[in-house]
Amino acid sequence: FHDRDGFIWMDGKMVPWREAQVHVLTHALHYGSAVFEGERAYGGTIYKSTEHSARLRRSAEYLDFEVPFTVAELDAAKAAVLKANGQTDAYVRPVAWRGSEMMGVSAQHNKIHVAIATWEWPSYFDPATKMKGIKLDIAEYRRPDPATAPSASKAAGLYMICTISKHKAERKGYADALMLDWQGRVAECTGANVFFIKDGKIHTPIADCFLDGITRQSVIAVCKTLGFEVVERRILPEELSTFNECFITGTAAEVTPVGEIGPYSYTPGNMSKVIMESYSAEVMPKSAKAA
Numbered sequence: 042f043h044d045r046d047g048f049i050w051m052d053g054k055m056v057p058w059r060e061a062q063v064h065v066l067t068h069a070l071h072y073g074s075a076v077f078e079g080e081r082a083y084g085g086t087i088y089k090s091t092e093h094s095a096r097l098r099r100s101a102e103y104l105d106f107e108v109p110f111t112v113a114e115l116d117a118a119k120a121a122v123l124k125a126n127g128q129t130d131a132y133v134r135p136v137a138w139r140g141s142e143m144m145g146v147s148a149q150h151n152k153i154h155v156a157i158a159t160w161e162w163p164s165y166f167d168p169a170t171k172m173k174g175i176k177l178d179i180a181e182y183r184r185p186d187p188a189t190a191p192s193a194s195k196a197a198g199l200y201m202i203c204t205i206s207k208h209k210a211e212r213k214g215y216a217d218a219l220m221l222d223w224q225g226r227v228a229e230c231t232g233a234n235v236f237f238i239k240d241g242k243i244h245t246p247i248a249d250c251f252l253d254g255i256t257r258q259s260v261i262a263v264c265k266t267l268g269f270e271v272v273e274r275r276i277l278p279e280e281l282s283t284f285n286e287c288f289i290t291g292t293a294a295e296v297t298p299v300g301e302i303g304p305y306s307y308t309p310g311n312m313s314k315v316i317m318e319s320y321s322a323e324v325m326p327k328s329a330k331a332a
């Protein structure tokens with residue numbers, strides 16, 4: 042991945058892709074002091090760029106550091122990288138981390154770095170394949186208690202249990218894993234939020250110990266516009282057998298229907314399809330929508 046053409050924005054400058062490097066004694070590498078974002082550009086415009094820039098800054102505050110660029114500067118930098126790479130439809134990855142001046146748990150004065158990369162990452166599947174639904178394993182690791190970890194932060198360290206869980210799921214032939222929370226309730230996937238449909242209503246867990254995804258918020262708004270009732274509540278694994286449809290949401294996953302969770306199966310239906318299509322329309326830039 043490191044060996045390709047193109048540009049990465051690093052600490053205010055556009056750097057050739059292969060030269061965007063860090064030292065091995067970087068605090069973030071040893072102690073997980075990094076936060077990141079995942080965004081998508083559609084038709085030349087990053088969907089909810091400002092919300093993502095604000096979340097990057099907030100994520101860093103939870104880790105006790107300040108991103109040394111404003112929301113407006115980050116938005117401009119992201120647009121500049123897309124332009125430099127000649128991309129209109131791409132995934133955008135900003136990351137901010139503590140640098141390498143001091144090595145030890147405490148690194149109060151280490152420089153905070155920011156980089157932004159972009160790459161082509163088409164939708165996981167075409168709509169027809171998507172409607173077959175992906176298969177989810179149920180992960181052993183649980184989302185931590187917010188008193189144990191800064192769970193509202195999109196912090197690199199919180200992804201350790203996600204990578205382990207997703208690898209394990211993939212080895213068993215699943216696409217991803219559904220994670221429970223520290224109290225044993227249904228939480229989210231390793232990089233996406235989860236929704237269920239039963240009797241014409243949408244149900245989704247309360248985002249009190251995991252990321253309240255920007256896609257999750259958009260999909261809730263889209264559902265309300267469509268006239269679907271959305272209930273945010275505590276969902277127990279015992280209930281998984283009672284739902285008719287299930288889908289996951291995230292910047293990378295967009296809206297992806299689920300066909301199986303462990304022993305339970307779902308049949309992606311009309312409601313999932315309408316929500317998936319409405320989200321696709323929602324992310325298109327306003328100018329393209331009007332055309």
Ligand code: PMP
Nearest residue numbers: 232233234252254255256291292
């Ligand atoms: N949960 C986790 C753990 C994630 O990594 C993501 C992807 N950022 C999400 C939820 C969905 O967030 P968003 O819709 O903002 O991409």
